[in-house]
Each structure stands twice: as structure tokens, then as C-alpha cells.
Amino acid sequence: MEKTWRWFGKKDPISLDMLRQIGVEGIVTALHDVPNGEIWTLEAINDLKGYIENAGLHWSVVESLPVSESIKYAGVDRGKLIENYKISLNNLGKAGIKTVCYNFMPVIDWIRTDLHRKLEDGTYTLYFDKIRFAYFDCYILNRTGAEKDYSVEEMKLVNELDKTITSAEKDDLIQTIIVKTQGFVNENFKGNVQKPVELFNQLLALYKGVDKTQLRENLKFFLSSVIPTAEEHGINLCVHPDDPPSAVLGLPRIVTNAEDIDWILNAVDSPNNGLTFCAGSLSSGLHNNVTELASRFAKRTHFVHLRSTDVSEAGNFIEASHLEGRGHLIELVRIFERENPTLPMRVDHGKLMLDDVNKSYNPGYSFLGRMYALAQLSGIIATVRNEMMK
Ligand code: DNO
Numbered sequence: 001m002e003k004t005w006r007w008f009g010k011k012d013p014i015s016l017d018m019l020r021q022i023g024v025e026g027i028v029t030a031l032h033d034v035p036n037g038e039i040w041t042l043e044a045i046n047d048l049k050g051y052i053e054n055a056g057l058h059w060s061v062v063e064s065l066p067v068s069e070s071i072k073y074a075g076v077d078r079g080k081l082i083e084n085y086k087i088s089l090n091n092l093g094k095a096g097i098k099t100v101c102y103n104f105m106p107v108i109d110w111i112r113t114d115l116h117r118k119l120e121d122g123t124y125t126l127y128f129d130k131i132r133f134a135y136f137d138c139y140i141l142n143r144t145g146a147e148k149d150y151s152v153e154e155m156k157l158v159n160e161l162d163k164t165i166t167s168a169e170k171d172d173l174i175q176t177i178i179v180k181t182q183g184f185v186n187e188n189f190k191g192n193v194q195k196p197v198e199l200f201n202q203l204l205a206l207y208k209g210v211d212k213t214q215l216r217e218n219l220k221f222f223l224s225s226v227i228p229t230a231e232e233h234g235i236n237l238c239v240h241p242d243d244p245p246s247a248v249l250g251l252p253r254i255v256t257n258a259e260d261i262d263w264i265l266n267a268v269d270s271p272n273n274g275l276t277f278c279a280g281s282l283s284s285g286l287h288n289n290v291t292e293l294a295s296r297f298a299k300r301t302h303f304v305h306l307r308s309t310d311v312s313e314a315g316n317f318i319e320a321s322h323l324e325g326r327g328h329l330i331e332l333v334r335i336f337e338r339e340n341p342t343l344p345m346r347v348d349h350g351k352l353m354l355d356d357v358n359k360s361y362n363p364g365y366s367f368l369g370r371m372y373a374l375a376q377l378s379g380i381i382a383t384v385r386n387e388m389m390k
Contacts, residue, residue, distance in 0.1 A: 001345040002025050003026070004027060005019050005027060005346055007028065009037060013359065013361070015049075016056075020299045022375075025057075028063045028346050036068050039087050042091040043097055049054065061100070061101060064098065064101050065085065071085075071218065073206050073219055074218045086223075087106070097235075100230075100235055100237050102237065103239065103242070103255070104215070105243075105253060105255075106252070106253065107206075107251060109180065109186045110185075111177060113136075114176065126363065127318050128320045131157045131158055132161070136174070139162055141201060149247075150251070156217075178199075178319055204250070207250075207252075214251045227270050230270075231270060236272055236302035242254070242281065244284045257287055274301060275302065276302065277297065277336075278348065279307055279329060280305060280307030280309055283308060283311070289324075290332065291335065295335055305348035306327070308323075308327025308329055319364075330380050333377070333384045334384050337381065337384050337388065338388070349369075350371070351369035
């Protein structure tokens, strides 16, 4: 696998020179300043590509070429937005960038409720607490009928939490779920969001009547339109799994398990229609066995995110060490090195450790924590390659 790193562009405090020193081989990035839905011009792509190459690296993967909300709920302007998407793909193809990651999660991308979960050793990791999330749903968004999505026992805990939660904690929950985790990856919440809860509810309303079947049809419509362009340029499009891999807030999610992935790969059966194998997202659902999924889908995987989780029976999950947990990263490296050895992979997320705590990195994207994980994974990759030579 190629060792890549998610870099947030020229404004990223982590410079390309730093990345060269720690053994990064390829860059994962996007034109973060272009608003969602607008065309990525060849000029802008080439400018960033040249900048990366001047530093002695190369632009390996686009993460993400974002899919506009209106394409996901089939709004009136989806035709125009899909045309723009195709032009952007065309331009990426001309520039020679051949792996493009995207996701199809309505309204909200990845979800966490705590960005500073302290571990015994003094480092911090990311955490999802089902009851706090249900609280956000039932008491902060006040979504009609939300209680029905939780068990009686869960609602009991949610109602108890309501008696003790402070307004600072409520505010922190809103900032974490809507602003901090979404702001840097999700156009819906970019910039200075004034009224996050109101905005969130407006977006939820756009999906009234969009169930799983309808969302699948909308994805199929999108893929049928863009995959021919991808084929023409040899671009591998790869959908990112839903994180966590289950329906949330009354919204359908359609990249959650083996059956979903199969459905998508068959919806437009082309090698250019593939998967981003995000071990962290997939492993956070107890229904998923990541090593089975990897063996099954390795040939249609175009990009790998290596991260692990531990999940409780109650549905809470914590981002685990890259050497432990349900992600089984050692086994995944074995599978991918054997089945698809040139795949780009990036270390996904890292702990906050040492001097990281003094910096303001995007949540999950620390420098020292990710560097530490990259070192661990480099060791695994080297070991696996050595095993394979024997
Ligand atoms: C968060 C990421 C996601 C992911 C996008 C891909 O850390 O895993 O934001 O990049 O969903 O489109």
C-alpha cells in the first residue's frame, strides 16, 4: 500500500516538508476553498498539484469531491450539480489525479459526541456516546417522533440525563456534533455558523419522505451519470462508508454493511465504481466483521482508511489504538497487501498527545498522534511484506 496523509491544503499548519520527514509517500487533499457544487477548474487543480510536487510529493487521492445535498435528496437543481461534478472529474482526470473519494451521508458526515476522551496514559481520543447523541436528537433538535428510534431503557437514561446536564454541556454537544466535527469537511456547516440547531433542522426537513430505497435510487442516479466520465479518464470513484454505519436522526444511511456495499457496486457494475474501505467507520457497527468485508471487497476497494474502534453492547464506541480493537488492522494490511498492493492508504485519525494539545488541529487530525499511528502501521506493512517474501 502507498502511505498517504490527509493534508488540508496550503493553510494546513502541518507542512508538506514535515510530511516528507515522517515517511509519507502520497497526499490526500481537496480544493477546500471551492464551495460545494462549484466546478474544480483545471487551473486550480494544477496549481495545488504543482505545489505538492514542488515539495517532492504527489497528489494521490482526492478526499473529497463533495456531493451536494441536492443530489442526495434529488432537488430540482441536481441535474446542473451533477453536470458540474462531471466537469470537475474531467479536470481531475486531465490533471492525472485518479482516485476520488466521496460520501453519500445526508446532512451530517461523521458523528462524535466527545472530542477529548481522556485515556489512562494522559492522551485523548474521540468518542461516541449513544445516550448523549439521543439526548441531542430528542431534547436539542426536538425532532418529532425521535423517542421511537430508541429503546425504553435508552429513553430512561436520556430523560435522566436531562435532569443533570448543564447548559455548558448542552452547548458543547451542539458544538461537537454540528460545528467542530462538520465544519472542516461538510459544506453545510462551514464558516461561522450562527444558529447551528436551526440550520440543522432546516436541512433535516429537506429529507422528508426520503427513505432508504429513495436514497439508494438517488445514489444510483448519480453514479449512472458520473461513472461514464470516470471510466473515460480512468478515475476510480470510491464511496466512504457511513460513520457510524446506521440510520441516524430519522435519516437513512446506505453504506453501512456488506449488503449495502454490494448493492452500490452492482448498481453500476464498473471497476471505476468502488469503495473507500474505512476500517474505523465499518468497525463501529457491531454487525460488521471488517476482515470478512475486506476479503470480500478488496478488489473493488480504491482507497483505505486505517483506524480502529472498540464498541460497547450499548452502542457507544471509542477510537482505539491502531494496534487493537475491532479494526483488526494487522489482518487488513495482510489482506490488502495480498489482494491490491498498490492501494493508497491513510492513517485515519490519531490521538491527541504531547504537544498536540497546544495546537488547534481539526478533530482527529493531530500531528504527533497520527505520526505515531503511521509509524505503527509502517511497521505492520514492513512486517507483512517480509512475511510475503518468505
Ligand atoms: C472524518 C472523515 C470523513 C470523510 C468523508 C469522506 O474524519 O472520515 O469526513 O473524510 O466522509 O467523504
